[in-house]
Amino acid sequence: MKRVVVDRPGGYERLRVEAARDPEPVLDEVRVRVRASGVNYADCVIRMGLYESAKHYVGYPITPGFEVAGTIDAVGSLARDVAIGTEVIAVTRFGGYASHVVVPRAQIFAKPRALSFDEAASIPANFLTAHWALHGLAKVRLGETILVHSAAGGVGGALSQLGRRAGARVIGVVGRREKIDVARGLGCDAVIDASSGDWVARARVLSPRGYEIVLDANGASTLRASFELLCAPGRLVIYGFHSMLPRGRGRPSLARLARTWLATPRFDPLAMTGTNRSVLALNLSYLFEQRAILHEGMRDLLVAFERGELVAPPITCFALDDVASAHRALETGATVGKLVLVAQP
Numbered sequence: 001m002k003r004v005v006v007d008r009p010g011g012y013e014r015l016r017v018e019a020a021r022d023p024e025p026v027l028d029e030v031r032v033r034v035r036a037s038g039v040n041y042a043d044c045v046i047r048m049g050l051y052e053s054a055k056h057y058v059g060y061p062i063t064p065g066f067e068v069a070g071t072i073d074a075v076g077s078l079a080r081d082v083a084i085g086t087e088v089i090a091v092t093r094f095g096g097y098a099s100h101v102v103v104p105r106a107q108i109f110a111k112p113r114a115l116s117f118d119e120a121a122s123i124p125a126n127f128l129t130a131h132w133a134l135h136g137l138a139k140v141r142l143g144e145t146i147l148v149h150s151a152a153g154g155v156g157g158a159l160s161q162l163g164r165r166a167g168a169r170v171i172g173v174v175g176r177r178e179k180i181d182v183a184r185g186l187g188c189d190a191v192i193d194a195s196s197g198d199w200v201a202r203a204r205v206l207s208p209r210g211y212e213i214v215l216d217a218n219g220a221s222t223l224r225a226s227f228e229l230l231c232a233p234g235r236l237v238i239y240g241f242h243s244m245l246p247r248g249r250g251r252p253s254l255a256r257l258a259r260t261w262l263a264t265p266r267f268d269p270l271a272m273t274g275t276n277r278s279v280l281a282l283n284l285s286y287l288f289e290q291r292a293i294l295h296e297g298m299r300d301l302l303v304a305f306e307r308g309e310l311v312a313p314p315i316t317c318f319a320l321d322d323v324a325s326a327h328r329a330l331e332t333g334a335t336v337g338k339l340v341l342v343a344q345p
């Protein structure tokens, strides 16, 4: 097998591709011959050494990768009823940047026929995050107005689609004009281009009474304004802090980390109670053991993809050997949809 290994945190040069013996499944495990692995911004943060759950569960050296799609090519003694050749999606938490992965059978899901392998590998991390944020935490309701930051991106695009599917009015914010059409195509009713002026003023014009839900992975750069845009009752869902990191430089800057950490708002429980505005947060990688959340989310999502209620985002493929280019591209902030690594032709 081939896999990507990060021996210690650093820049793109730390993404080393190595050959290793094929892993053997035991007991209830199955082995997936990987056709595509999803790339997430969190993988870049793991490479930089700033992803706490990666240190907590695995440490370095580490193979990043939360998700793959492929076919079953070997099974353990307690998984003999899983047919060789079955097309699956597997959630991996870590280890997905590889040509073969071994996972417990509880972590595989039948690939919807409507999706290619590349598309299937783009689903779990983004859509489970969006699903838990919107349905598990914020409990989006028909007719609500929601604001989605980075609406043309991986999680943002999934939030836009799920928000529209739930009957909400979805307003997206994007960082570049070229992303407007993509965000619209993924379910946004209106899109604000933050590069062309005051996005907060525009958000107020688009929903003068405020927003029931705002979904924010920027951190310090937008969190305060996101909270102020809530109506009552309103919910701010926080799921990332990517403005703490430089665009496209590959390595964090300690000065920037410290500055943005200090600038990150601390929300006042008295003010929240008095105005019926709440702050919610999530990190999917710490929810991995919560099988009910994982399975309910995947079940709902995969049925929706099979029925055509959700569509795969635009996909950009990179060879597994070219993983550094995928990270470099994602960190520019210019990509749309999802990037995937293709292990085998």
Ligand SMILES: NC(=O)c1ccc[n+]([C@@H]2O[C@H](COP(=O)([O-])OP(=O)(O)OC[C@H]3O[C@@H](n4cnc5c(N)ncnc54)[C@H](OP(=O)(O)O)[C@@H]3O)[C@@H](O)[C@H]2O)c1
Pocket (backbone or CB within 6 Å): 039, 040, 041, 042, 045, 125, 126, 129, 149, 150, 151, 152, 153, 154, 155, 156, 173, 174, 175, 176, 179, 217, 218, 238, 239, 240, 241, 242, 243, 244, 245, 246, 247, 248, 282, 283, 284, 285, 330, 331, 332, 333, 334, 335, 336, 337
């Ligand atoms: N909490 C969780 O469980 C969880 C799970 C998955 C992802 N996440 C987080 O969700 C966020 C989105 O992840 P993703 O994989 O879907 O990525 P993505 O949205 O496809 O790409 C990142 C986007 O963020 C924006 N951005 C803002 N500051 C940036 C910076 N300094 N560098 C690069 N991009 C920047 C850019 O879009 P615009 O310029 O258009 O805004 C960029 O296209 C990340 O912060 C990630 O860590 C959290």
